[in-house]
Amino acid sequence: MILDLIDDRRTVTRYAALLAASAVIRAGAMLSLVPLLSALFSGGAALPWIATLAVLVAAGWVLDHRVADAGFTIGFQLLGGLEQRLVDRLRRTPLGWFTAERKGEGRRALTSSGRELCQAIAWLVTPAANALLTPALIGLGLLLVAPALGLVALAAVPLLLGTLWASMRLVRAADDSYAAASAEAGQRIVELALAQRALRAAGRAGTEGTAIGRALARQRTAALRLVGYGVPGQLMFGLATQAVLLGLAATAVLSELTAPEVVGLVIVAVRFIEPFTTLAELSPALQNLRGTLARVRALLGAPVLDGSVLAPDPGAPALELRDVRFGYEPGPATIDGVSFTVERGTTTAVVGPSGAGKSTLLALIARFHEVDAGAIRVGGHDVRDYDPAALMAQLGIVFQDVYLFEASLLDNVRLGHARASDEQVRAAASAARLDELVERLPDGWETRVGERGATLSGGERQRVSIARALLKDAPVLLLDEATAALDTGNERAVVGALEAGGKERATLIIAHRLSTIARADRIVFLEGGRVVESGTMAELLAQEGRFAAYWRQREQAAGWTLTEVPVAE
Secondary structure, three states: OOHHHOOOHHHHHHHHHHHHHHHHHHHHHHHOHHHHHHHHHHOOOOHHHHHHHHHHHHHHHHHHHHHHHHHHHHHHHHHHHHHHHHHHHHOOOOHHHOOHHHHHHHHHHHHHHHHHHHHHHHHHHHHHHHHHHHHHHHHHHHHHHOHHHHHHHHHHHHHHHHHHHHHHHHHHHHHHHHHHHHHHHHHHHHHHHHOHHHHHHOOOOOOOOOHHHHHHHHHHHHHHHHHHHHHHHHHHHHHHHHHHHHHHHHHHHHOOOOHHHHHHHHHHHHHHHHHHHHHHHHHHHHHHHHHHHHHHHHHHOOOOOOOEOOOOOOOOOOEEEEEEEEOOOOOOOOEEEEEEEEOOOOEEEEEOOOOOOHHHHHHHHOOOOOOOEEEEEEOOEEHHHEOHHHHHHHEEEEOOOOOOOOOEHHHHHHOOOOOOOHHHHHHHHHHOOOHHHHHHOOOHHHOEOOHHHOOOOHHHHHHHHHHHHHHHOOOEEEEEOOOOOOOHHHHHHHHHHHHHOOOOOEEEEEOOOHHHHHOOOEEEEEEOOEEEEEEOHHHHHHHOOHHHHHHHHHHHHHOOOOOOOOOOO
16 A cells, blocks of 8 residues: 555565565575574584575675665655645645545644655565565475475464454454544644633633543543453464464474474474564554555545636636535535626625525635536636636635735735735735735734734734735635725725726625625625525615615614613612
8 A cells, every 4th residue: 555655666666576585585594494403403514504594694684774775765755755745636625525524634644644654664564564474485485394384384374364463453443433533632622722712701711511521531432442452352363373383383393303303493483473473563553554544545535626727718707607506515505506697897796694605605616616516607617627726816715714824924915926026015915905004013014924813903814815816816806705804994995996906807795794785786695595686786776675675674783873771770
């Protein structure tokens, strides 16, 4: 499984050949003890056998060195290329594939897999392969020296391997359970760290009776089960090795051999057992390696978004949705037959109650999820036909939940266009009202914003995100409550900047604020995943339908005030 991850097949072939040769030399060195001891005890010519043993030992040292060198070469190839392969795969994987469990597995794979597999070649794969090959080769060699003993040895190989496999199988289920419990505990710990403000405000800073408390309890239970399941397997394997050793010794004694030959064969029998003991000692690490490989293979087998680098059709609508249907698994349809068009140079506002599917609609346009039916077309092409990078070049996106990196303010804005000039960055910042913030910060553009932009307010983070989108200047702009955290004055200025810079830009905005909705050229009212009404604001208000009722409700809410009510004594 590890070697299958290596693209350089010549290195793999060389490593396998050296490994096989090393096992042959090891087996030959052990078998040479039989004639050597026989010659020593009987007064025969021992020097040729001493020389043979010395040559085999020296050859074994040389081969072991070359095996280690080949193993480290493979390991460093894995270390250098595996993590990049994982990143390349994951950046083309639909976001809907990333469940909470898969996110945890991906985090573990990206942070430790390369190092673990690099070390595993030298410290696990090589000794494990030697432990498998050497006893079988010794058994074949014994057929030439003592056929009865060779038959017993060859029969013992599958017996010991089967016992070891059964022992590992007992542990495997417990190991999988422990891995799952550990992954859940890790996720809950991250969740606990991120939710500290809310938990402390609620007086729930402890773990008793909480999700993390239950996760840690499951992890402890799984750890105890893992330890307990290992004991029966160890006993079973220990009994099997002792029985095989006794059978080999008895066969050697009962064979028609000289006393020196029997002594030599008993020594060989002991050395025959040693690799299985080594394999048993390596089994916990091999189990961990199996889990690492399973994570890596699952990630490398994740679905990817294919497509071509397409140029938008100048005569086609900027954005078009045709009978789009989508539902999260498991669950009912979230988007159910949505169709509308956004022309170049126009703004369409998607309006509706919470849970109507508005944010999901934007995620489908960005191809974060694949539609179940229907089609979404950007620049005249189905989004599924675009290469992901080519599609993203057509879209500027401002999310409601802004994510900033632990870097400078300038780096976070330049994320929209890495090669933008300083003048372009300043122009985008000014349009997003970010220049006011830059003047107040201690280090200006070089001020670091903290993890997830922790040093900035919600409105300031929103401005950074809007500046990114303006700097990118994509043909289609998707805004998910982009101005929700801005005050009225800043919202008016930012929306005006978006409109002024978008003569050919199509803008689709999810909005709740009346001022933002009123500036849209077209309004799509979404409810229950369906388009209930669509048209200009004047048309929809005249219809006295769902949008008109929504508009009046929002107008009334905007006029609400808190008043003091006298309490009767």
